[in-house]
Amino acid sequence: MHANNGIFYKIPLKDIEFEKIKSLIYDKSGIFLKAEKKTLIENRLSKHIKTIGCKTFNEYHNYISSNIDEIQIMIDLITTNETYFFREIEHFKFFEKEIIPKQKSHLRVWSAASSIGAEAYSLAMILESSNEIKKYGYSVVGTDINTEVLKRAENGLYPMKFSEKIPRQYLREYCLEGFGKYEGSFMINDTLKSKTLFRQVNLIEPIPSFIEPFDIVFLRNVLIYFDMPMKQKIIKNIIPKIKKGGYLFIGHSESLNNISNALKQVRPTVYIKEF
Numbered sequence: 001m002h003a004n005n006g007i008f009y010k011i012p013l014k015d016i017e018f019e020k021i022k023s024l025i026y027d028k029s030g031i032f033l034k035a036e037k038k039t040l041i042e043n044r045l046s047k048h049i050k051t052i053g054c055k056t057f058n059e060y061h062n063y064i065s066s067n068i069d070e071i072q073i074m075i076d077l078i079t080t081n082e083t084y085f086f087r088e089i090e091h092f093k094f095f096e097k098e099i100i101p102k103q104k105s106h107l108r109v110w111s112a113a114s115s116i117g118a119e120a121y122s123l124a125m126i127l128e129s130s131n132e133i134k135k136y137g138y139s140v141v142g143t144d145i146n147t148e149v150l151k152r153a154e155n156g157l158y159p160m161k162f163s164e165k166i167p168r169q170y171l172r173e174y175c176l177e178g179f180g181k182y183e184g185s186f187m188i189n190d191t192l193k194s195k196t197l198f199r200q201v202n203l204i205e206p207i208p209s210f211i212e213p214f215d216i217v218f219l220r221n222v223l224i225y226f227d228m229p230m231k232q233k234i235i236k237n238i239i240p241k242i243k244k245g246g247y248l249f250i251g252h253s254e255s256l257n258n259i260s261n262a263l264k265q266v267r268p269t270v271y272i273k274e275f
Ligand SMILES: C[S@@+](CC[C@H](N)C(=O)[O-])C[C@H]1O[C@@H](n2cnc3c(N)ncnc32)[C@H](O)[C@@H]1O
Pocket: 029, 030, 031, 079, 080, 081, 082, 083, 084, 087, 112, 113, 114, 115, 116, 119, 143, 144, 145, 146, 149, 201, 202, 203, 204, 219, 220, 221, 222, 225, 251
């Protein structure tokens, strides 16, 4: 592999190497890669493999198998972190109209696969603007397995195009327009940042004890990356972290069918923990 005239040549990933990498990714993150993801893995890892001086995926596999830092780098490179503010807006409307008005105490919200923080800050904007919540206060926790996206979430600095779905009033009140070297970006203000915490959590492992039970859990657009046993494991890990009477939101294309019946469905992708 070599760079030539700015063109980047991929390291070819043989089927047998794909199986090894795939199994390592599954063990460490739970992410299940179908055969059609082979090219994606080739594309996402080739450049890094070259940088660390490995010539083949086999060499890379041997190199990273016992190297925790390298495994984290691989996870950071292979996870799909697509997100945007106020994604799947119906959930945010339900949250604002049906949940917030009934709240009678400090509200704790968890964005459990937060990526760069757009979901966590969207929730914080709604909470910060709510008069009902002002009385009791709130906190938002965002977690992800990918350490790079968590850094971006903590910084709260986004390209201006990310502001498109943010209601104008929230944009005015909770976002600062960048200038100078930040021209073309916006930043989440300190009030929202002070109420929003980001930490690394791997959802296939026991959830750390600092993650105390929440009133609301957003677990959206992440179950799609797992096979059935992993989905079941993740939901089993998460249920004890939802308070009695609390809600779980999953992505619009996801379902809990055959995964768990511990929660009651209140909307197609919204569940309540009754007991
Ligand atoms: C497509 S994003 C979803 C972001 C956001 N929830 C949304 O709906 O816009 C999926 C996120 O899940 C994270 N993820 C994948 N496997 C994970 C795991 N085992 N534990 C925690 N997060 C994981 C990825 O790093 C990625 O940021």
